[in-house]
Amino acid sequence: MKRLLKPAKEVGIVGYGAYVPMFRIKNAEIGRVWGVNGFPIEEKAVNNLDEDALTIGIEAARNALKRAKIDPKLIRAIWFGSESKPYAVKPSATVIAEAIGATPDLDAADFEFACKAGTEALQAAIGFVGSGMAEYAMAIGADTAQGRPGDHLEFTAAAGGAAYIVGEKSSETLAYFEGSYSYVTDTPDFWRRQHEHYPRHGNRFTGEPAYFHHVISAAKGLMEELGLTVNDFDYAVFHQPNVKFPLTAAKILGIPIEKVKPGLLSGIIGNTYSGATLVGVSAVLDIAKPGERILWVSFGSGAGSDAFSLVVQDAIEEKRDLAPKTWDYINRKKYIDYALYVKHRGKLIM
Numbered sequence: 001m002k003r004l005l006k007p008a009k010e011v012g013i014v015g016y017g018a019y020v021p022m023f024r025i026k027n028a029e030i031g032r033v034w035g036v037n038g039f040p041i042e043e044k045a046v047n048n049l050d051e052d053a054l055t056i057g058i059e060a061a062r063n064a065l066k067r068a069k070i071d072p073k074l075i076r077a078i079w080f081g082s083e084s085k086p087y088a089v090k091p092s093a094t095v096i097a098e099a100i101g102a103t104p105d106l107d108a109a110d111f112e113f114a115c116k117a118g119t120e121a122l123q124a125a126i127g128f129v130g131s132g133m134a135e136y137a138m139a140i141g142a143d144t145a146q147g148r149p150g151d152h153l154e155f156t157a158a159a160g161g162a163a164y165i166v167g168e169k170s171s172e173t174l175a176y177f178e179g180s181y182s183y184v185t186d187t188p189d190f191w192r193r194q195h196e197h198y199p200r201h202g203n204r205f206t207g208e209p210a211y212f213h214h215v216i217s218a219a220k221g222l223m224e225e226l227g228l229t230v231n232d233f234d235y236a237v238f239h240q241p242n243v244k245f246p247l248t249a250a251k252i253l254g255i256p257i258e259k260v261k262p263g264l265l266s267g268i269i270g271n272t273y274s275g276a277t278l279v280g281v282s283a284v285l286d287i288a289k290p291g292e293r294i295l296w297v298s299f300g301s302g303a304g305s306d307a308f309s310l311v312v313q314d315a316i317e318e319k320r321d322l323a324p325k326t327w328d329y330i331n332r333k334k335y336i337d338y339a340l341y342v343k344h345r346g347k348l349i350m
Helices: 027-034 053-068 093-099 117-130 203-226 244-253 257-263 273-285 316-322 326-331 338-345
Strands: 011-019 023-026 043-046 075-081 107-111 136-143 160-168 175-184 235-238 293-297 304-312
Touching: 011 053, 011 117, 011 273, 011 326, 023 027, 023 338, 027 338, 043 338, 053 075, 053 093, 053 136, 053 160, 053 273, 053 316, 075 093, 075 117, 093 107, 107 117, 117 136, 117 160, 117 175, 117 273, 117 304, 136 273, 160 273, 175 203, 203 244, 203 293, 203 304, 235 244, 235 257, 235 273, 244 257, 257 273, 273 293, 273 326
Parallel strands: 075 107, 075 136, 235 293
Antiparallel strands: 011 160, 011 175, 023 043, 136 160, 175 304, 293 304
């Protein structure tokens, strides 16, 4: 039985772009307020008062367009993955499409699957282009922090996102997909019911059987289908709710830590949820050389993982400098205290 997801036409990335808000809050500051010591990360990115998942998606999409060097009117689908979109009913993808000048001749939709909504959108974009229905399609993953005050999530939940434009593999694509593999089960490790402001989580249950079972199964499934081993990959990017989980996943799979570190940003900007692996891969593409192979495995609570094998092409050398790099955004930062953090995140609910 064929399990590998591979379209009829070979598909690659034409352009990519990331965006991380400037503001940061240190975990020590959050711990000071709640009397907590020992933190999973050092600091995290926080959106400004005029920023949300939608505006983050727009900035990332604009950067992807700069690298793609295409007319936005050629994009036939824009799919936006997020679990913190500003509208419960109105689509965000249409706003992004309008902002970048891609309307009206395209398909647009919002995707949801917890932290893998971004790669879920990417799977659809690959299929859309690979079937011949579209010349180009865009997938975006972006989120803002949703942690309940004082909850474990408040120490890691952050803001950021990335966008990818895919097209048929050619000399213009900067990397191409060898194939992908998805693995899902009904594992309720993390959820937010309607009308609730903050998500709930199953504590240790979120690690096993949720995160590790799905990430490891997806990674192994992909490699088995493609006939590859961990030695064939130069980089590995896993979903990063914290620093420990992706490093543990790498250890289980036998992947050296050196291959994981370039895309491991959770300890620096926090967990950007739907944008986590998309931002991590963007940081890797900023430094990867032609011919190098990237293992990309997302995770979304509920639960599931998407795994991709991505091979870097020559065009990366020409295109990577056409837009701000991921670390350009990471390095420009301004610290705020907990009071301003509460204001920026709208945590005072009247």
